[in-house]
Amino acid sequence: MSFPVITIDGPTASGKGTVAHKVADLLGFHYLDSGALYRLTALAVLRREIALSDEHAIAKQAEHLVCSFKGSEVFLAHENVSLAIRAEEVGVMASKIAALPTVRQALFALQLSFRRTPGLVADGRDMGTVIFPHANLKVFLTASVEARSQRRYKQLIEKGIPANIDDLRKDLAARDERDTQRSIAPLKPAADAHLLDTSDMSVEDAVQQVMRWWAACR
Ligand code: C5P
Secondary structure, three states: OOOOEEEEEOOOOOOHHHHHHHHHHHHOOEEEEHHHHHHHHHHHHHHOOOOOOOHHHHHHHHHOOOEEEEOOEEEEOOEEOOOHHHOHHHHHHHHHHOOOHHHHHHHHHHHHOOOOOOOEEEEEOOHHHHHOOOOOEEEEEEOOHHHHHHHHHHHHHHOOOOOOHHHHHHHHHHHHHHHHHOOOOOOOOOOOOEEEEOOOOOHHHHHHHHHHHHHHOO
């Protein structure tokens, strides 16, 4: 049986996670934070000090990822790593290993398994292009580099994680470059995605826009 899927893709700190979460709550749907799967793999790789050149060992980490989600909490095996995976160092490593085809392949089936009754909201980079190409609704969120680095800075500070705005701006631009330029599943809107620039938009307005699109395609 096939359950409805809404995909929300976009660059880092575009607000897609917050918007996707709220839309999932409003609809009573499951939520897939696909970036968390890359971050969990990156955390395992960093902890085991696996070299970026050892693609085979990195893919093994992705393949044997034991993770679970409870609300907004993320667990690696039984350890709550919700904060640890949000560290900038982990995000940077996530975007590096995400360019490895074997890692993407290893996480493919895991992502599909999130599609359950009554429906799914999936956020990431390639949800609408690769993982759920037949999604009922596809949204691509964007925002300027400035707006996104300010948001990321605020998020980190609120969580008590030290941050520097200039470093964040540089990391973010480098991550955009890696995500859009990689040969496999690059960050780009699906041909049939609705584009939404959230630079000057509140989270609530963005959520309402997605809900209007959802109502229109029912
Ligand atoms: O969304 P988030 O910033 O948590 O994702 C971390 C990294 O994982 C991204 O920079 C991106 O390189 C990678 N990613 C991906 N495909 C996805 C989700 C995340 O390549 N569907």
